[in-house]
Amino acid sequence: MQTFKSTIPGILPCQSIEALIAGGAIASDTPFDADQVQPASLDLRLSDEAWRVRASFLPGKRTVEDRIADVSMHRIDLSGGVVLERGCVYIARLQERLNLPKGLIARANPKSSTGRVDVFVRLLTDRGASFDDVAEGYEGALYLEISPQTFPILVRPGTRLNQLRLKAGEPPKLETRSVGVELQGGDGAVVGFRGRRHAGVIDLDNIDGHDPRDFWEPLTLRRGELLLDPGEFYILASSDDVEIPVDQAAEMTPIDPSVGEFRVHYAGFFDPGFGTDEAHGAGSKGVLEVRTHDTPFLLEHGQIVARLVYEPLTERPTRLYGEGGSHYQRQGLKLSKHFRPWG
DSSP states (O other), rough: BBBOOOSSSSSHHHHHHHHHHTTEEEESSSSOTTTTTEEEEEEEEEEEEEEESSOOOOTTTTTTHHHHHHHHEEEEEETTTTEEEETTTEEEEEEEEEOOOEEEEEEEEEEEHTTTEEEEEEEETTSSSSSEOOOOTTTEEEEEEEEEEEOEEEEEOEEEEEEEEEEEEEOOOOOEEEBBBOOOSSSEEEEEEEEEOOOOEEETOTTTOOOOGGGGEEEEEEEEEEOOTTOOEEEEEEEEOOOTTTTTEEEEOOOOGGGGGGOOOSOOOOOOOHHHHHHHHOOOEEEEEEEOOOOEEEEEEEEEEEEEEEEEEEEEEEEETTTTSSSSSSSSSOOOOBBOOOO
16 A cells, blocks of 8 residues: 655645546546645545435444445436435435545545535445544545435536545644624624525526525524524524635534534535635635524624634645635625525
């Protein structure tokens, strides 16, 4: 087995990911897309093969497909496009597969656009002991658990729901910052959106093609507070701007019991350059995908709702977040890229 050598522990930038693809450590059923490698991550794509399953699972000491045989309800061919229903659990094989050299591990996160439409996804590997983590030296296929929570979604081969970061060694935690929620303005100010129940299908490959009024209810302030109802899904914004230095990346912790019994930010990864002057993104907010648990929860402006953890890259990436255009650079309160502007 080859060994990946790096002078410092850290997250791999785009040029290192491209080198791994060229060397065969990352392979795919089909040629890689030109925009698939991000500044510090790799977008993963659905294959044509999926299963409707009756329960989520971890493989443990078995392969993913061995476990699927125990819980599968039926196999699904994604070739022509398939609607995945809310409240159901699916497993899809991804097009990419890994043959990681010694010294590299990997971790997956949902893409921002996936989290903003309330689709819960987690990466699975053969004999994996945890979701989203890929062990050092892993060789094999990749699978994705998919569970739409609020809207049914239309997917097909090539749809991108999650992304993979590769890490050399154990990167240090450089900084942890608290993230507050933006709930400022006079009565009647729109401060967020709540997903509508019983809405239509979201085609995840249709950019700017959906009318947001069919899927979202705007939320306005009363007395400077916002009451979260159990089981509902909300899009909110951070009270402070978010800036990720060009030689670092960051992850939003999905839940922190010390700040409240709710889940914040399904899509927890921020690429280097997000929100920076150098990448023309100064003034960018963090968009928060929020779902409360069993009890109503009252939020006030600036209340801490999440933590942002910064880690170093092994070297500066050759391109930064937003170069060549991005739906989310310089964002404020913003829905996913699938929706036209409100109004």
